[in-house]
Amino acid sequence: MLASSSSSTAPDHSRFVDGTAVTTLAFDRSGDLAAYAAAAIAESIQSHNQAGKQTVLGLVTGSTPTGTYRELIRLHREQKLDFSNVKIYLLGEYIGLNPESPQSHLTSIRHHLTNHVNIPAENVLVPDTTVSVDRIEAVCNAYEKAIQDDGGLDIVVCGIGRNGHVVFNEPFSIRNSHTRMCTLDPVTRRAAASDFFGEEYVPTHAVTAGLETILNARKILCLALGEHKAGLVREAFEGGITDRVPASFLQEHPNLELLLDQPAAGLLTGIATPWLLGNMSWDEPMIKRAVLWLSEVAGKALLKLDDNDFRVNDLHQLLRHYGPAERLAHRVFRMMMDTIDYHPAGRDDQVCLCFSPHPDDDVISMGGTLIRLVEDGHQTHVAYMTSGNIAVFDHDALRVADLVTEYNRLFNIDLDRSAEVEKQVRRGLDSKQPGQPDCEEIQRIKGLIRWSEARAAAVKAGCQEENLHFLDLPFYRTGTVTKNPVGEDDVQIIYDLLLKVKPHVVFVAGDLADPHGTHRVCAEAIFLALGRLKEKNQPVPEVLLYRGAWQEYALHEIEIAVPLSPDDLELKRKAIFMHESQKDEALFPGSDPREFWQRAEDRNRGTADAYNQCGLPEYYALEAFTRWNGEPI
Secondary structure, three states: OOOOOOOOOOOOOEEEOOOOOOEEEEEOOHHHHHHHHHHHHHHHHHHHHHOOOOEEEEEOOOOOOHHHHHHHHHHHHHHOOOOOOEEEEEOEEEOOOOOOOOOOHHHHHHHHOHHHOOOOHHHEEOOOOOOOHHHHHHHHHHHHHHHHHOOOOOEEEEOOOOOOOEOOEOOOOOOOOOOEEEEOOHHHHHHOHHHHOOHHHOOOEEEEOOHHHHHOOOEEEEEEOOHHHHHHHHHHHHOOOEOOEHHHHHHHOOOEEEEEEHHHHOOOHHHHOHHHHOOOOOOHHHHHHHHHHHHHHHOOOHHHOOHHHHHHOOOHHHHHHHOOHHHHHHHHHHHHHOOEOOOOOOOOOOEEEEEEOOOOHHHHHHHHHHHHHHHOOOEEEEEEOOOOHHHOOHHHHHHHHHHHHHHHHHOOOOHHHHHHHHHHHHHHHHHOOOOOOOOHHHHHHHHHHHHHHHHHHHHHOOOOHHHEEEOOOHHHOOOOOOOOOOOHHHHHHHHHHHHHHOOOEEEEEOOOOOOOOHHHHHHHHHHHHHHHHHHOOOOOOEEEEEOOOOOOOOHHHOOEEEEEOHHHHHHHHHHHHOOHHHOOOOOOOOOOOOOHHHHHHHHHHHHHHHHHHOOOOOOOEEEEEEEOOOOOO
């Protein structure tokens, strides 16, 4: 039976989503989702505190719940939320990993939550996974018993893995399982590779709370963020219950809330195709979405759709109120034609600023548009927001150190100092344990590699060197994949650049499928800086959002499509090739086996093909953008 929460009141900036098997809330902003989840946890803690009872939480780590944990810290600091009678059971941990390791779940929960609130250290529990393998079963049984002795879990906070797992309950886990050792699925290990600086360093086994343990909790908050989770969310909560997708077992829980940001909710029927659930209110964006969807499912160009296509595909209401088919098809055809723009910044001289979260996002995501902006005579700037140093292989850093030493020897330049740096690099690499961050010298060399590649790529696209800005934002300077939240220094650096460049148009990465979360953090910092411009009555530029190597906008979302010729695409490819440290084999490629240049070309040509299949003009390739609506993404 499908859950429907339409009779309840959704919190601000959210909506209930019909058509799922559980109570589902989609939030406009990830910050609103975090605030809602934290409020639910705080309410439980406060009610237990008032009754003199202990609150028992089952928590996970990772990027998804960090916003919730930051909000709990804020509630503790500003509203005196008392954690002194809270007990936390971490629901998973890697086998054989030292508890003090930066990749351990215990270290993560300390960094993101428990070190910042008044919870007793002894109340933060994790299975001891450092014991010998023959003792792991006893550890698991004792951990399960401790949970039961504490009366079970009051609230579980969990997410959904890229293969549908919950905690470390991998595909085909048993429904009535309890705390146990498990073998990690290759998809899980690949997803964790960036945390360990390489998939080969990710442990092969972990201890996990079982599905039965999780389902026995009195309340479950299941969180998902980003487009890359949208397909799994739909499969887990609109499909049937199956052990192939362990998250689907959560449908059985009577008090579960599925909390999603808009991108993660994007493929749910109630969001993507709400007309299939019954009557609805039609507006211009929804008409565009529905007719483009119909063109795809009917396999027809827009101008070939007829009344019967609308009827057999459950669009009777749309046809009845806004038809006939010919009128609707022409309406959407004109909308799509209006998106095609050879000159995205206009023909008059403009100052354009592309914000590139990583050093290669500019050319990968909108390299063809950069070429067009330069050709149109616009003053085109690129701001590289982070060093990208963690994405460089160790052997590349050593090669550069060796090259510089030989260069200096060849030209008799400061031989002693360069030789000493090379020795430091070799010592640092030899002494570094798997998963450990680099020493400062190696980080700086890796950052230099990314800097030189970014500069070469932008120049290849036609940009002037003096218009390239390397911001090296502080939030990124951790030496690990886990980054700090946006801070005042980050915002001020961007604000100062905006004042200096005075752009008419800025381009911002709106790609929330970025698995490392850097795009999301960078966008947050940019929007805060733009808000500061507005507060101080400074001119606010037009803001266009682009997607990166991970995802493309759906047809109905596209507001500007820039046509690229074969020559444009070839030059874009050559610009991407300047990023030699990321070519052939990137350190953190994500789950997509293609190289970044292949992803970019496939995406651009795929967008052009989708336009053509709708009966629009046939282009070789298209880069897509949307306009920022002024709200955080």
